[in-house]
Amino acid sequence: MGTSIVWGVGIFLYLVAAWAALTWVSAPLALICAGVGALAGTVTALLLTGWVFTGGDSGVRVMTPEQVASGAAGGRKHPNLPRRDTAWAAYFAGPVVRDVRGVWGAVVRVTRRVWGFFWREELRQIYLALFPFTLPAAIGLAVFTLSGLGVALAVTVVTAALTTVLWLLGGALTWAMRGADRAYQAIFRSKTGCPHEDCWYVNPLPAYRCPGCGQAHRDLRPGRLGVLWHVCECGRRLPTTRLRAGHRLRPVCQRCLRDLALGAGKLTDVRVPVFGATSSGKSRFIMAAFGSLHLAAGDAVEAADIDSDRALRDYDRDLTADLGTAATAVVPPKAVTVRLRLPGRRLNGACLIHVFDAAGEYSQNREINEELSYLDHARTLAFVLDPFAVRAVSEQAGGDLLGRANRSLHDPEDSYAVTVQRLQAYRVKTHERCLAVVVSKADLLARMPLAAGLVPEDDSVRAWLAGQGLGNLVRMAESDFRSVRYFLVSSRKGAYGSGMDALVPLRWLLAEDGVELP
Amino acid sequence: MNQPISHRLSRVVLLLAVLLPLAAGAGALARSGVPATVWEWCVRFVAAVHSHAPFS
Numbered sequence: 413m414g415t416s417i418v419w420g421v422g423i424f425l426y427l428v429a430a431w432a433a434l435t436w437v438s439a440p441l442a443l444i445c446a447g448v449g450a451l452a453g454t455v456t457a458l459l460l461t462g463w464v465f466t467g468g469d470s471g472v473r474v475m476t477p478e479q480v481a482s483g484a485a486g487g488r489k490h491p492n493l494p495r496r497d498t499a500w501a502a503y504f505a506g507p508v509v510r511d512v513r514g515v516w517g518a519v520v521r522v523t524r525r526v527w528g529f530f531w532r533e534e535l536r537q538i539y540l541a542l543f544p545f546t547l548p549a550a551i552g553l554a555v556f557t558l559s560g561l562g563v564a565l566a567v568t569v570v571t572a573a574l575t576t577v578l579w580l581l582g583g584a585l586t587w588a589m590r591g592a593d594r595a596y597q598a599i600f601r602s603k604t605g606c607p608h609e610d611c612w613y614v615n616p617l618p619a620y621r622c623p624g625c626g627q628a629h630r631d632l633r634p635g636r637l638g639v640l641w642h643v644c645e646c647g648r649r650l651p652t653t654r655l656r657a658g659h660r661l662r663p664v665c666q667r668c669l670r671d672l673a674l675g676a677g678k679l680t681d682v683r684v685p686v687f688g689a690t691s692s693g694k695s696r697f698i699m700a701a702f703g704s705l706h707l708a709a710g711d712a713v714e715a716a717d718i719d720s721d722r723a724l725r726d727y728d729r730d731l732t733a734d735l736g737t738a739a740t741a742v743v744p745p746k747a748v749t750v751r752l753r754l755p756g757r758r759l760n761g762a763c764l765i766h767v768f769d770a771a772g773e774y775s776q777n778r779e780i781n782e783e784l785s786y787l788d789h790a791r792t793l794a795f796v797l798d799p800f801a802v803r804a805v806s807e808q809a810g811g812d813l814l815g816r817a818n819r820s821l822h823d824p825e826d827s828y829a830v831t832v833q834r835l836q837a838y839r840v841k842t843h844e845r846c847l848a849v850v851v852s853k854a855d856l857l858a859r860m861p862l863a864a865g866l867v868p869e870d871d872s873v874r875a876w877l878a879g880q881g882l883g884n885l886v887r888m889a890e891s892d893f894r895s896v897r898y899f900l901v902s903s904r905k906g907a908y909g910s911g912m913d914a915l916v917p918l919r920w921l922l923a924e925d926g927v928e929l930p
Numbered sequence: 931m932n933q934p935i936s937h938r939l940s941r942v943v944l945l946l947a948v949l950l951p952l953a954a955g956a957g958a959l960a961r962s963g964v965p966a967t968v969w970e971w972c973v974r975f976v977a978a979v980h981s982h983a984p985f986s
Contacts, residue, residue, distance in 0.1 A: 435979045439979050461948065462945060467941075474933060502936075504940065511941065647932060
C-alpha cells in the first residue's frame with residue numbers, strides 16, 4: 413500500500429515537472445528550433461541546388477552524345493536510316509531532368525544523413541529519457557526537412573515552368589524552321605543524289621561532317637538536340653537546317669557516308685542519266701555537252717569534285733585533239749558532277765548537275781541494267797541513238813563512213829526498251845519524266861543523201877526517225893514519257909553555238925528541271 | 931567529357947530563375963510584416979500555454 417502511494421506521488425510529480433518543462437522550456441525552444449531549422453533547411457537545399465547545377469555532384473549522370481544516339485533524349489527513330497544523331501542534347505530537352513532529379517537526390521540524401529546522425533542508436537535512449545527537452549530538436553529537424561523538400565519542390569516548379577515556356581517557343585521555332593527548310597527543298601528540288609557508284613542514294617537530308625572531328629551528323633534538323641545549333645561530341649557548334657549547314661559544312665551521303673559536292677542538299681540537284689547502246693556516242697555526247705557548257709557559262713561552271721575535275725580535263729583534251737573515245741568500262745558509273753552558278757537567281761544561285769554515263773552494255777542486258785538504281789530517281793533522261801545503227805542508214809553508208817562512224821551494232825529500239833521497261837518494272841512513273849532523244853554523229857550523217865532535208869529541229873528529227881523505220885520507237889517514247897524532244901547532235905568541238913550543239917538537249921533537259929542556263 | 935558551354939549557361943540561368951524570385955519573395959515577405967505577425971502569434975500561443983501551466 414505504502415509503495416503504491418510512493419509510486420503514485422512520484423508519477424504525479426514527474427508529470428507536473430514534464431508539463432512545466434514542456435510549457436516553460438520546450439514550447440519557446442521549439443519556436444527557436446523551428447526558425448533555425450527552416451533557415452538551415454532552406455540554405456542547405458539552395459547550396460545543394462547550386463552544387464548540383466555547377467556540376468559538383470558526381471552522382472548526376474551526364475547525358476552523353478552516345479546516350480542521345482541510343483534514345484536518351486527521346487524522339488522518334490525512323491525505320492529506314494539511323495536518324496538519332498550523336499551529339500549533345502539541348503539542355504532543356506533532357507539534361508535538365510537529370511539535374512532536377514539530382515537536386516532531389518542531394519536534398520533527400522543530406523536530410524537522411526542529418527536524421528541518421530541525430531537518431532543514432534546510442535542517442536535514442538537519451539532522447540527518450542529527456543523527452544520534453546528534446547522535443548524542440550525533433551521539431552527543428554522536421555522543419556529542416558520540410559524546408560529542404562520545399563526548396564526542391566520550388567526548384568522543380570520553376571524548372572518545369574521555364575522548360576514548358578522554352579519547349580513552346582522552341583517547338584514553334586523548330587516547326588517553322590523545318591517547314592521553311594522543307595518548302596525550300598520542294599521549291600528548289602534540292603534533294604541530292606549521291607554520285608558514287610553502287611550507291612546513288614537520293615538524300616532528302618544529307619549528313620554533314622563536323623569540321624572539328626570529322627564525325628558525320630545524320631540529322632542536323634532543329635529539334636531536341638538544339639534549335640539553331642547542334643553541338644558535336646567534340647564541342648563544335650553546327651548550324652541546323654539544310655540551308656544553314658549547306659553553307660558551311662561538308663555534306664556526305666546518308667547511305668554510304670562518302671563525300672557529296674559542297675552545297676549538296678541546298679542547291680538544286682539535277683540528275684541526267686544518259687543511256688543507249690554501245691558505240692551510240694553517249695560518252696562523246698557528254699563530253700561535247702560539258703565542253704559547250706563550259707564555253708557558254710565560263711567560270712560559272714566548275715567541277716564539283718576531284719574525279720569530275722579529272723573527267724572534265726580528259727573530255728577537253730579528247731575533244732580538242734579530236735581523239736577517239738575509248739569504250740566505257742562495264743562498271744557501275746560514278747556521275748560527273750558540275751556546280752553551275754545561276755546569276756539571275758537570288759535565293760538559290762547555283763545548281764549541281766550530275767551526268768551518269770553507263771556503258772552501253774547496261775542498255776542491252778536486262779539483268780545488269782537492274783543495278784542502275786540512279787535511273788529510278790532521275791526526272792530527266794537522255795537516250796542517245798546512233799543513226800548508223802538504223803538498217804536503212806547503214807545500208808546506204810559506204811564502208812569508209814561506217815568505219816569512221818564506229819557504228820553501234822545493237823538495235824536502238826531494243827536498247828530503249830531494256831531501260832524503259834526496267835523503269836516501269838520498278839514502278840517508276842515515266843509519264844512524269846522527260847526524255848531527250850539524241851541522234852548522234854550528225855556531222856557524219858549530214859554527208860549522206862538519206863539525211864538531206866534533216867535539220868536539227870524537233871519535228872524534223874522526229875519525222876526523219878519515223879521515216880527510217882523507227883516509228884515504233886517514237887510512238888513508244890511519246891507514250892511512255894510526259895515530254896519527249898528530238899535532237900540532232902554533232903559532238904565535234906566546232907558544233908558549239910550551232911543547232912547541232914550537244915548543249916541544246918542539255919539546255920532543254922535542265923529547263924525541264926527548272927534550271928535555265930545562262 | 932566536357933559538356934557544352936550552353937549547358938553551363940542554361941544551368942546558370944535556371945539557378946538565377948530559382949534564386950531571384952526566392953530572394954524577391956523573401957524581401958517582399960520581410961517588408962510585408964508577415965513574419966512579425968507570425969512571431970506575435972507564436973508568442974501569444976506560448977503565453978496561452980503558460981497560463982495553463984503549473985507555477986504560472
